Amino acid sequence: MSEIDLGLGILDHQLVDSDGHHCGKVDDLELEGVRDGTPRVAAILTGASAWRGRGLLGRLAAAVARGRLVRIAWEDVKDVHAEVELRRTAEELGVAREDRARRLVERIPGASL
């Protein structure tokens, strides 16, 4: 991977799992080693609870949505371009795959149209 601007190139970008499914956004980043001068990205944080780190409106939105927080270790990131590609499936990573919404839609005739 070439040089990446964390703020512009990763934060708020689309997460895509190993099956090519959209599975949320990079809602926040977990950094480590900031104090000892060798900062690195430890993990990607995704899910509504991760918005808490995104300012006043983020805290407000997180409180309203009351969603989960999923931590994806940096080792599970395969590639970063416009989207952030992951090495595993959303299911394996514990990221929501819209299953509840899918079950609802599938009850209606013609859901596969």
Added chain:
Amino acid sequence: MKNVFAIALGILAAIGGFVDIGDIVFNTAAGATFGYELLWAVVIGVGGIITYAEMCGRVAAVSERAVFDAVRERLGFQVGLVALVAAQFVNLLTIAAEVGGVALVLQLLSGLPYRALLVLAFVALALVLWVMPFSWIERVFGYAGLALLVFAVGAIKLHPDWAQVARGFVPRAETDNLAVYGYYVVGLIGAAMIPYEVYFYSSGAVEERWRPKDLGVNRANAIVGYSLGGILSFALMISAGALLLPQGISPEHLGSVALVAEVPVGQIGLILALVGMLFAISGAAIDSAFAGAYNLAQFFGWEWGKYRHNHGAPRFTITWAVMLLLGFLVVMTGVDPILVTEISVVFSVVALPLTYLPILLVANDRAYMGGYRNGWLVNVFGAVYLVVLLVVAVAAIPLLVASNMGQG
């Protein structure tokens, strides 16, 4: 040859898909009030939609990013959320206005009660959204909307004073009532640049899997399609100016818009006008419902797109259904759809700068666009339009109040 054919079809769909309830209302009202004097404002609006639709289509073809991907990536969570809330509020008003407009046209065609036709319109639109593949939706409604060209025939047959028409392309503001004049300027620019069009256009480019090889189609659709679509707006304003202004008729309902085609072209003109309006407004209702779902799905990173089928992007599917339902409920309260239309257009002007700034930034970003970044000419247009939109956005609501919604 196949390519030329595809380009021609795309252009036709863009022409038929350009006009919606906002364009119909503001162009006829402006013509009935100021004659041809405000034609220049349509030119500004059409130039704006061409500039930003081309940019959105190019960003989508090169980077596969749609508008609200770019909004979130460039404005961040907080400002992006503000942009999202504003966009969804305006989308909801637009959906309500279009659903109401469909029912009004159905009423002119059938004479049945308005509320029953609202229910019919809602059910029919939901069915189309659920069943039809994306490319069909775009084509069917775009082509049938071409019946609106009857207004161009009508405008010519009304023998307007063409020298006066030509003068309308130069801004003069020779009026005692600057507030009403200004209100119509805002409305005409807002109606031409109504935000759902770029949300839908950019996401549609991803739906149709445009790649850099499709940039020619993108340019043709945006530049030729929307310019020719603008002719429909001119035709509505010129016809209203030639017919309604001398009679002192203000077009408070869509019946007087249809009249504008019936007087010069006859019975067939009336039917073509109504059929054209029915499909153009229905298409806009569908596009704006999809636009709402695209925005939400892109901001939160869900699966989206009609090409994934209803169950393959379930939250997206539920979102468009809910947006359509909410829009339907707004007009079911009995609020006048023409009033909702005017409010939706004025508020969309307020939301536009937050949509267009991130697009301009991304279209200039080497990381996204590589060699397909904006050239200097597009940037000049893009920057000038951002300034124009900021001015119009600041002026919009004061003008709405000062002009008493164009009533003076």
